[in-house]
Amino acid sequence: MASPRVLVLTGYGINCEEETAFAFSRCGAQCRIMHVNDLIADPGQLRKAQIFVVPGGFSYGDDTGSGNALANKMRNTLWSELMDFVLGDRLVLGICNGFQVLVNLGLLPGFAENYGERQVALISNSSSRYECRWVDLLVPENHSIFLQDLNRLHLPIAHGEGRFYAPLEVLPRLRDGGNVAMMYADQEGNPAGGKFPQNPNGSLFDIAGICDDSGKVLGMMPHPERALVLSQLPSWPDMTARQETGKWDDPGPGSVLFQNAVNYFSK
Structure with missing residues (x-):
């Protein structure tokens, strides 16, 4: 199959569309950035894509809650x-x-293709502050195509409402059903145990990401x-000083997710 087509959404405060599209392009995909109003006017554009991405940012200024509007x-x-x-197979x-x-x-979580019902939430950080830092991540056994062959990651976070919450009846299903895609961890790769x-x-069960069934x-x-290239890592200056790394634009830890998605359509 030819390179997969990626539609990256933009508009109303989304601000990571360019770097997200660049990440997919770097991994061999054909990318198009499209304003949500243009997609509404021509929804057939979605059918032309194999991958649909809603990037980071502050859509509608987080009014009425992040991502809600x-x-x-x-x-x-x-x-x-x-x-x-x-x-579909997308x-x-x-x-x-x-x-x-x-x-x-x-x-999400979309248990048994039961889409449309809000079952979990991402609420204000326990610190009541915007948190911006690099974190260690554990990738448990899960269903996600994006995370194949990964067990640990080191990526940046930047959000004010990222605390994962799920009702007591939903959380065990996430944990036991392979829907927990990544967890916050310590430097040794152990679950963070809720520690700041x-x-x-303050995410329940240290959940940093989930996938559907x-x-x-x-x-x-x-x-x-x-974290697309090595030079974006906070450890890059020390790595170069010790001559323990390759070129500045060698793939970084985040690159694998985009490559896995592209490779899925190249089989």
Whole structure:
């Protein structure tokens, strides 16, 4: 198959579309950045894509809660097209604010293709502050196509409402069903156990990302597009001083997620 086509959403405060599109392009995909209003006017553009991405940012200024207003706009205008997309052999990725949008849409966790019902939430950080730092991540056994062959990651986070919450009846199903895609961890790769700053927001069960049962829809608070090349890592100056690294633009830890998605359509 030819390079997969990626549609990256933009508009109303989304601010990571360029670097997200660049990440997919670097891994061999054909990318198009499209304003949500243009997609509403021409929803057929979604059918032309194999991967749909809602990037990070602050859509609608986080008014009424992060991701809520954009989710409502999409639900009221694009729900049929989104369902056709999700139920097909296609991939959906939500990063940070995009994760919040997918949760508010009810596309995650999407147990047994039960999409549309909001079952989990991303709420204000326990610190009541915007948190911006690099975090260690544990990738447990899960369904996600994006995270194949990964067990640990080191990625940046930047959010004010990233604390994962799920009702008591939902959390065990996430944990036991392979829907927990990534967890905040310590430097040794052990779960953070809710401790700050390893768990930067107070997420239940240290959850940093979840996927649906099919593994084709992934939402995550960390930003893989900001760890695309080695020189973006905070350890880069020390690595170069010790001559322990390759070129500045060699793939960084976030690159693998985008490459896995592209490779899925190259089989």
